Amino acid sequence: MVTTQDVRQVAMSLPRTTEHLIRDRIKFRVGRIVYVSLSRDETLMGFAFPKEERAALVASDPDRFLMPIPSDERYNWVRVRLATLGTVELAEIVTDAWRMVVPKRVAAAHCGD
Template identity: 60%
Template sequence: MVTVADVRALALTLPRTTEHLVRDRVKFRVGAIVYVAFSRDETTMGFAFPREERAALVAAEPGLFFLPGTADLRFQWVCCHLDRLEHDRMTELVSEAWRMVVPKFLARQRLGE
C-alpha cells in the first residue's frame, strides 16, 4: 500500500516540484501545473496521464484506476486507489506525470529518454 508520505518522498526529489495544501488536499506541482493530487481523505491519487491513453489504462485495471469526475475529464488526468497501488508502480506513475509537466531537457536529465 502506498501513502502520501511515500509519494512525497519521491516527488520532492524531482526538480522544480513544490508541495501545496489546497482546500485540504495535498498537491504536487511544477510552477502552476499540478501533476499529482490526493483526495481529502488521502485514499485516492490523481495524476497527469495522456488523455488518449487513459481509457485503456482504466479498462486494463478497473480495480486500481478510474476516470476523474466529469468536470475534470477535459484534463490529462486519471485517478487510482492508493491501497491497491504498489510502490514500484507509484514510482513509475509519479515520474511519468512529472515528465509531462517539465521541459523535455529536464526530464531527459532526470529520467533519460
C-alpha cells in the same frame, strides 16, 4: 500499500516540484501545473496521464484506476486507488506524470534520457 508520505518522497525528489495544500488536498506541481493530487481522505491519487489513453488504462484494471471526476475530464488526468499500488509502481506513475509537465530537457537530465 503506499502512503501519502511515499507519494511525497517520490514527488519531492523530482526537480522543480513544489507541494501545496489546496482546499484540504495535497498537490504536487511544477510551476502552476499540478501533476499529482491526493483526495481529501488520501485514498485516491489523481495524476497527469494522456487523455487519449486513459479509457484503455481504466478498462484494463477498473478496480485500481478510475476516470477523473467530471470537472477534470478536460484535463490529461486519471485516478488510482493508493491501496493497490506498490512503491515501485508509485514511483513510475509519479515520475511519468512529472515528465508530462516539465520541459523535455529537464526530464532528460533527471532521468538520463
